[in-house]
Amino acid sequence: MVEQPTQSDPQADAAVLEDAAVPEVVSWLRVQDPHGERMAKVFRETFDQIYDGQRTGRYRLDQLFKTEKTHFGTLIEINLQREFKFEDGDLLDFSILGMEIDCKYSHSGQWMIPVEAFEQLLLVAKADDAKTQWSVGVVRATAAHRRVSENRDRKTSLNPDGRAAVQWVFRDHPMQPNALLQLPRELVDHVMGQPSGQKRLNELFRVAQNLRLSNNIIATVAQQKDYMKRVRSNGGSRSALKPEGIIILSGDYNAQRSLAGALGAVIPEPGEVVSVTVVPAESAFEGVPIGDGVWRLARLGEEPTTAAPAVR
Structure with a gap:
């Protein structure tokens, strides 16, 4: 058939x-x-x-x-x-x-x-x-x-x-995190309530430590055209916060990304920065060389007594 x-x-x-x-x-x-x-x-x-x-x-x-x-x-x-x-x-x-x-x-x-x-x-x-x-x-x-x-x-x-x-x-x-949504609302309100773009950024770097802060977050807080200038040394947040032991690491530089990793901090991606507080390490085995000294991340509640080193 x-x-x-x-x-x-x-x-x-x-x-x-x-x-x-x-x-x-x-x-x-x-x-x-x-x-x-x-x-x-x-x-x-x-x-x-x-x-x-x-x-x-x-x-x-x-x-x-x-x-x-x-x-x-x-x-x-x-x-x-x-x-x-x-x-x-x-x-x-x-x-x-x-x-x-x-x-x-x-x-x-x-x-x-x-x-x-x-x-x-x-x-x-x-x-x-x-x-x-x-x-x-x-x-x-x-x-x-x-x-x-x-x-x-x-x-x-x-x-x-x-x-x-x-x-x-x-x-x-x-996706890339929005750091302002990772902080308590009252803390963000406190940051945004500062009277100038520079003071808002300084406060952001104080309260949002060890968080990836994108350039857009910086722009949102500063609300100024030259917002990245407000981060740098020579009058920016890096200079203002150095006496408080705070350093700001940029993901645009491999050396600073490597330094963040060596310190045990969050590593910023390109177009981001991370702020952390550092203190002198007790020994070379407990810290990372920065400039002429050896430094480590400050522990919770630890108040720095020494200005932060310059970061290149």
Whole structure:
């Protein structure tokens, strides 16, 4: 008996293609950004962009206007496209591997899906600046993945099955921390309440020791165009805090990064600084050579009695 060829089912073939599209896009994105560094940069820069800290002194989401919070998703979409050079879609935001894909951002993970994105691929994203985490994933907005209810604009969201179907490019991945969100609110209020940019920076370096402080944090606290000048010696924070035993180490210099590691302090990345208090070490075995002396990190509650050494 001759076996008859089976008839192709167009709907079944389409379903197979749809199922294959999601992991295909996920794999492509991972090739473009194997460790998530590029996406992490986009999220960090977008938070900093919307805060506009140098001009406003803002550093957290609840300080933004409602329209600014809404605009955040648009900025993420724009900045991701700039970073990865996504092609424009004909119907939706992007075209990746020749496939239309809509970019959706939500701080809470409740992505709103418009009618034109039904049955289409979604690039879903969320981020939490306080937790220094972000996530990006891909899912198809099929009827089985969408809620039945819709709002007045006929927008809906993913149902539990849809959220479970998201294939994550990166999930809860780290980004550069916002040091002002790692400090108690009253301490930040105290810093920001100082009467000048220089005094605010000096106080920041006193109270936020052994934390990575980005250039953007420096700009937010100083609120001046020449904010990095306020960090340096010759009248900046390094000079002002030297009598208190405080040194400020820059991640832009390998020697200072190495010194931070040798001291056992947090190591600043490029574009960051870390402030720490040091005291003379009791012996060469307990400290690190700096200048003509040997120094170690001050212990909790230990008051320095000697000015800090000059750091090069």
